[in-house]
Amino acid sequence: GAVVSQHPSRVICKSGTSVKIECRSLDFQATTMFWYRQFPKKSLMLMATSNEGSKATYEQGVEKDKFLINHASLTLSTLTVTSAHPEDSSFYICSLRGPNEKLFFGSGTQLSVL
Amino acid sequence: DQQVKQNSPSLSVQEGRISILNCDYTNSMFDYFLWYKKYPAEGPTFLISISSIKDKNEDGRFTVFLNKSAKHLSLHIVPSQPGDSAVYFCAASAGNQGGKLIFGQGTELSVKP
Secondary structure, three states: OOOEEEEOOEEEEOOOOOEEEEEEEOOOOOOEEEEEEEOOOOOOEEEEEEEOOOOOEEOOOOOOOOEEEEEEEOOEEEEEEOOOOHHHOEEEEEEEEOOOOOEEEOOOEEEEEO | OOOEEOOOOEEEEEOOOOEEEEEEEOOOOEEEEEEEEEOOOOOOEEEEEEEOOOOEEEEOOEEEEEEOOOOEEEEEEOOOOHHHOEEEEEEEEEHHHOOOOEEOOOEEEEEEO
16 A cells, blocks of 8 residues: 555646645655656655754755755655746655655656646 | 666567666665566566665566665576567666655566567
8 A cells, every 4th residue: 555645646837836745654654755756757866864853954956045944743744845946846755754664755746837 | 858768668588588677776874675567558567676685586587686786687498488578667766765666767678479
């Protein structure tokens, strides 16, 4: 069964609006979650590491004010793309590290900004 | 700077034959390598991994080979089945980077009946 629940699976929005993506851990508490982004025919790129109860750690080149991450509980992390623009259109996917140190991924969110 | 590369975007194999997916890396600090499989509209799922202290790891139909001197790893699937059709990502991590995974671009495998 699914370990990680991510939604929405697909969202289409107008330029300038904000979009929130949720990632829930279903089977265990996750103090750390990871957010990735994938452009077509490119690799999954780590955007940030979400830490429960503290600030997220962003990778170089990722704007923290544009991609707001909130890890409010041990089972929920959210990524908000603020003032989305067409260049933000991408596949966003979350993951978390299970007790056996393996990574489990959500099903991903395809964001299309018009 | 693409540290993990999968140079073949797609691969087509006949059912029952061997599928070989390749992956090259540039960072000599990588010490753990993984393969993930992804079906459409689903997230990647873990398939098999290998530590840099080994050169081969086998799990059923799946075998991963690691050639550290060439900075190359490959995933062998034998015999290939239509259900193996998916996108396969290789990923690498370095112990001194907190387990952060660096992914390749993926290779889409199509197994024909």
